[in-house]
Amino acid sequence: MGHEHILKIFRWAGGINFRSNTRKIWAVLIFLSIVTAIEVILGIYKPAILVENYFLEMKLLNWIFIILTLVKAYYITWDFMHMRDERSSLRRAVVWTPIFLVSYLIFILLFEATYVFDIFKEGFLAWDF
Amino acid sequence: MDTTVTTGEEENVWGGGNRPLGASYGKLMMWFFIVSDALTFSGFLASYGFSRFKFIETWPIADEVFTHVPFFHGNYPMIYVAFMTFILIMSSVTMVLAVDAGHRMMQNKVILYMFLTIIGGAIFVGSQAWEWATFIKGDYGALETKGGRVLQFVKADTGERAALADFSKTLPEERVKHTMSEGVWYQEEGYQTSYSLNEVIAGFQANPNILIRTEKINEEGEKTVLDRKASLGRLKDAVRVVEGANLVRNEYGSRLFADFFFFITGFHGFHVFSGVVINVIIFFNIIIGTYERRGHYEMVEKVGLYWHFVDLVWVFVFTFFYLV
Numbered sequence A: 001m002g003h004e005h006i007l008k009i010f011r012w013a014g015g016i017n018f019r020s021n022t023r024k025i026w027a028v029l030i031f032l033s034i035v036t037a038i039e040v041i042l043g044i045y046k047p048a049i050l051v052e053n054y055f056l057e058m059k060l061l062n063w064i065f066i067i068l069t070l071v072k073a074y075y076i077t078w079d080f081m082h083m084r085d086e087r088s089s090l091r092r093a094v095v096w097t098p099i100f101l102v103s104y105l106i107f108i109l110l111f112e113a114t115y116v117f118d119i120f121k122e123g124f125l126a127w128d129f
Numbered sequence B: 001m002d003t004t005v006t007t008g009e010e011e012n013v014w015g016g017g018n019r020p021l022g023a024s025y026g027k028l029m030m031w032f033f034i035v036s037d038a039l040t041f042s043g044f045l046a047s048y049g050f051s052r053f054k055f056i057e058t059w060p061i062a063d064e065v066f067t068h069v070p071f072f073h074g075n076y077p078m079i080y081v082a083f084m085t086f087i088l089i090m091s092s093v094t095m096v097l098a099v100d101a102g103h104r105m106m107q108n109k110v111i112l113y114m115f116l117t118i119i120g121g122a123i124f125v126g127s128q129a130w131e132w133a134t135f136i137k138g139d140y141g142a143l144e145t146k147g148g149r150v151l152q153f154v155k156a157d158t159g160e161r162a163a164l165a166d167f168s169k170t171l172p173e174e175r176v177k178h179t180m181s182e183g184v185w186y187q188e189e190g191y192q193t194s195y196s197l198n199e200v201i202a203g204f205q206a207n208p209n210i211l212i213r214t215e216k217i218n219e220e221g222e223k224t225v226l227d228r229k230a231s232l233g234r235l236k237d238a239v240r241v242v243e244g245a246n247l248v249r250n251e252y253g254s255r256l257f258a259d260f261f262f263f264i265t266g267f268h269g270f271h272v273f274s275g276v277v278i279n280v281i282i283f284f285n286i287i288i289g290t291y292e293r294r295g296h297y298e299m300v301e302k303v304g305l306y307w308h309f310v311d312l313v314w315v316f317v318f319t320f321f322y323l324v
Helices: A021-045 A048-052 A060-080 A088-122 B025-054 B079-103 B107-137 B197-206 B228-235 B255-287 B290-294 B298-323
Strands: B142-145 B150-155 B210-217 B223-225 B238-242
Touching: A021 A060, A021 B079, A021 B298, A048 A060, A060 B079, A060 B298, A088 B025, B025 B255, B025 B298, B079 B107, B079 B298, B107 B255, B107 B298, B197 B228, B197 B238, B210 B228, B255 B290, B255 B298, B290 B298
Parallel strands: none
Antiparallel strands: B142 B150, B142 B238, B150 B210, B210 B223
């Protein structure tokens, strides 16, 4: 287990080959800051087009927030925690286990919550008094 | 019986000599701890999602709750949390630079970067303490109905939120906080609101400019404001004044909102705090040259993994508590 790092990242943008690990770290910082700034600006201004349109019963704006969060999580794990340089066996053991379990948990809880909401709304149950 | 005897030199598959995941024992265990801790936090956030979807039409709007920035007056939603996020990402960067310097055995650089990481963590914990204090203190005050719903107040002409102090009357009521020294020894009270229910109701009836805002979110994504007649009718349901937040009730809306706020940000803040403590221990170990003598700085790498994980969790808390 050496300390060699994969220095070519941002492959979706054609790939940028950094000269040193330090340069790569600063580039990731700039990238994460830009993503956070986009989130904050969208959160403050809330463009109407993103708030009024829905995809799978969730506002487009919220989809954007969640996708940008996953993007940030990817770069923190891959470049700050050096997951990019680990073996694929370790990477899969650590990453896929939570993704599988958490997706299941989220699906089951949100599905159930929507059902409870409907019962509160349509059922003969007074709670707003 | 010779199969059970293993010698240190044996480097075959079953002799314990190979490392299929290519990571040392310590790093591997840190990764496994992170996986289990990630599942714990996911459980918290998913249950937050459950409660929120259950009360999707009445859940408080985070932008209206977290609007304060220290040393500045006014309404600045999200700015302070964005600052906290940036601080944590920044301290993650100094941590990964410390790890990088450790790989190259540059003791002084590791010391500097670890120091900056600790400072960043301390700023973050301090910011969170301030955020909690502001949240607990509250700013406008509200009434609570029999059914536990929260009624807030707005000014009819400007549409701005109205604080209880803006319109409540001061009535000549005798109201002494019950304490042991006041004689009512069996009835000690927790806290006393600055206005009594009667004072708020009398002030509301006398001031036609004040309207009631309910928890219900309308089609524009804003809280519903009742007209004056409906407001006066709704006022009859009120049973107590609420200022600020605690685990039982809060002035922002759904009770679960404050509970989850305290629980999730508190659990994360505890992680940051313990991360700072661990970082300080490693920091002193670096200064006295422990890892220089050991020949590698893998310990810095391991606490680094934990520290980045704390940052990672905050990214999700930030999204699901403040943005979505």
